[in-house]
Amino acid sequence: MIYDVAVVGLGAMGSAVLQHAAERGLSVFGAEQYPPAHTLGASHGKSRMIRKAYFEDPAYVPLLRRAYDLWEQLERKSGRPVLRKTGVLIAGRPESAIVAGVRTSAELHGLSVETYDAAEIRRRFPMMRPLDDEIGVLEPDAGVLHPELAVTAQLEVAKSAGAVARFSTRVTSWDRAPGGAAFALRLDDGSEVRAKKLALCLGAWLDPAGLGLPVEIEVRRKVQAWFAPTGDAFAAGKCPAFLVDRAAFEEVLYGFPDFGDGVKAAFHTGGEVTTMATLDRIVAFEKDVAPIQRALDAWMPGAAARSRMASVCQYDMSRDEHFVIGLHPGDPGVVIAGGFSGHGFKFAQVVGEIVSEIVVDGATHHDIGFLSPARFAGIVR
Numbered sequence: 001m002i003y004d005v006a007v008v009g010l011g012a013m014g015s016a017v018l019q020h021a022a023e024r025g026l027s028v029f030g031a032e033q034y035p036p037a038h039t040l041g042a043s044h045g046k047s048r049m050i051r052k053a054y055f056e057d058p059a060y061v062p063l064l065r066r067a068y069d070l071w072e073q074l075e076r077k078s079g080r081p082v083l084r085k086t087g088v089l090i091a092g093r094p095e096s097a098i099v100a101g102v103r104t105s106a107e108l109h110g111l112s113v114e115t116y117d118a119a120e121i122r123r124r125f126p127m128m129r130p131l132d133d134e135i136g137v138l139e140p141d142a143g144v145l146h147p148e149l150a151v152t153a154q155l156e157v158a159k160s161a162g163a164v165a166r167f168s169t170r171v172t173s174w175d176r177a178p179g180g181a182a183f184a185l186r187l188d189d190g191s192e193v194r195a196k197k198l199a200l201c202l203g204a205w206l207d208p209a210g211l212g213l214p215v216e217i218e219v220r221r222k223v224q225a226w227f228a229p230t231g232d233a234f235a236a237g238k239c240p241a242f243l244v245d246r247a248a249f250e251e252v253l254y255g256f257p258d259f260g261d262g263v264k265a266a267f268h269t270g271g272e273v274t275t276m277a278t279l280d281r282i283v284a285f286e287k288d289v290a291p292i293q294r295a296l297d298a299w300m301p302g303a304a305a306r307s308r309m310a311s312v313c314q315y316d317m318s319r320d321e322h323f324v325i326g327l328h329p330g331d332p333g334v335v336i337a338g339g340f341s342g343h344g345f346k347f348a349q350v351v352g353e354i355v356s357e358i359v360v361d362g363a364t365h366h367d368i369g370f371l372s373p374a375r376f377a378g379i380v381r
């Protein structure tokens with residue numbers, strides 16, 4: 001059999017592509033080197049922030065609007081509660097890039113946000129300790145996605161739509177099969193699969209040089225940590241998720257309220273540069289967790305009373321920190337979805353739609369020119 005499309009990598013993005021391509025009626029094969037919803041990629045850790053007033057670039061806002069719709073549809077189709085609207089507070093001095101960026105994005109796109117001075121933050125969220133010169137921008141519609149549930153839901157809906165997925169099986173190589181009309185993928189179980197198109201959703205395993213892509217991806221080691229708080233003031237429903245830009249912190253701090261397994265926090269910026277072959281997955285408390293605990297304690301005293309657990313994850317950073325989605329500039333049979341630069345999860349559903357449109361039509365109706373893999377070579381497609 002020759003599949004219409006083979007998806008390599010079934011993390012957040014690949015499982016969404018598998019789902020959307022199957023729902024469009026394509027015959028779809030997916031391969032993943034680890035078990036479903038595993039913890040060795042970037043799509044694990046119980047929480048991922050979703051917000052629309054996007055400080056990274058207002059150009060993402062239309063994609064986020066569509067992502068919200070699609071997450072709701074996924075919840076209905078799968079019966080799994082994937083998204084919880086907790087609100088997200090972005091705090092820092094008014095000139096902070098993230099604070100100013102949220103306000104610009106909200107203004108440009110008419111999004112509903114509320115801006116508070118420090119006194120108002122303390123009044124509304126007494127567990128928080130903003131400095132006098134800090135402000136906060138609350139986006140009430142923002143919230144938290146559950147990554148493992150979301151990936152599971154995407155895989156389940158893909159399967160019901162007819163997709164075939166193989167787990168704990170690595171794709172070791174691929175090339176054009178004789179005749180050139182299809183790709184031949186070799187898997188480490190010794191089998192070979194053929195498909196007309198390839199969607200590469202490899203996360204930090206993407207090797208741009210090996211694929212002849214004019215893209216650089218830097219892998220960064222990230223640690224996410226959970227803490228037992230002193231009381232229930234930090235519970236979801238009382239406390240929003242947050243991002244705080246404060247010079248006294250080592251990096252930009254973000255975190256989530258307690259959903260029952262503690263307050264989770266991590267640094268968004270920074271992180272040791274590494275590779276997937278050398279990534280150190282062992283957490284060292286003093287180096288990895290203590291700085292997060294100190295920052296969280298300064299932002300919300302009592303939230304980080306006791307360290308509960310921590311895990312290592314990775315960001316796949318593109319040079320400009322924007323995603324890399326589109327046709328391979330040298331092969332119109334290959335679609336790339338990578339370089340999600342530590343902020344991709346919330347988009348997975350719309351990425352699934354985009355990649356499946358590109359597979360079928362060679363293009364998408366979404367405005368994603370700014371994410372083209374060709375942009376680094378100065379070629380605009």
Ligand SMILES: Cc1cc2nc3c(=O)[nH]c(=O)nc-3n(C[C@H](O)[C@H](O)[C@H](O)COP(=O)(O)OP(=O)(O)OC[C@H]3O[C@@H](n4cnc5c(N)ncnc54)[C@H](O)[C@@H]3O)c2cc1C
Binds near residue numbers: 044314315
């Ligand atoms: C700590 C942390 C916090 C984050 N917080 C947020 C957040 O709050 N909000 C947000 O929107 N985003 C966030 N992100 C980013 C987001 O989680 C990622 O952008 C997203 O999960 C990337 O998904 P992916 O499918 O590209 O990568 P992955 O989930 O890593 O999937 C790639 C998959 O490809 C598989 N694979 C690779 N090579 C092969 C092969 N040869 N054969 C078979 N399978 C292969 C891998 O095993 C892996 O499962 C965060 C990331 C981290 C690490």
